[in-house]
Amino acid sequence: MDSRTAQEEHAAAELIVSAAAVVREGRLLVVSKTAARGLFYLPGGKPEPGESLRAALDRELREELGVAPRSVTPLTEIRGTAALEGVPMRMTVFRATLDGQPEPGAEIAALRWTDGTDGPGLNLAPAVRNHVLPLVL
Structure with a gap:
């Protein structure tokens, strides 16, 4: 019999994400992944077991954007529902500057810089559109 509490089960099912809000010249860096090419997120990802949120961010930026x-x-x-996975998510967002010019790598299909007014052709993840853009721009 499983002895975990409902709260522990919820926490275990929650997707933990570390992400970067990178702003240059009034535009936010967003990326799309090969698994969902039409949806743009902040660069970042899930920490590996025992990895801090900051260490995960450093690793993900190197892997995804070089x-x-x-x-x-x-x-x-930000707490919400992960746009791709459809599960509860807790995303810690860091304001960051980058050492170099980002280029798509790993599972990144594309990157863009947006001020949020790109029109209907840019599908931003709800957490980016509703929470991050109003904070940084």
């Missing part, structure tokens, strides 16, 4: 973060400061934490 750049290292130069400065990183906590910005916000």
Whole structure:
């Protein structure tokens, strides 16, 4: 018999994500993944077991975009439903600057810089559209 509480089961099912809000010249960096090419997210990802949120962000930026973060400061934490997985999500967002020019790598299909007014052709994940853009732009 499983002895976990309902709260522990919920926490175990929650997707933990570390993400970067990178702004240059009034535009936010967003990426799409090969698994969902039409949906744009913040760069970042899930920490590996025992990895801190900050270490996960550093690793993901190197893997996905081929750049290292130069400065990183906590910005916000967002709780919601993960756009792709459809499960509860807790995303810690860091404001970051990058050491170099980001280029798509790993599972990244494309990257763009947006001010949120790109029109209907840009499908932003709800957490980016509703929470991050209003904070950073």
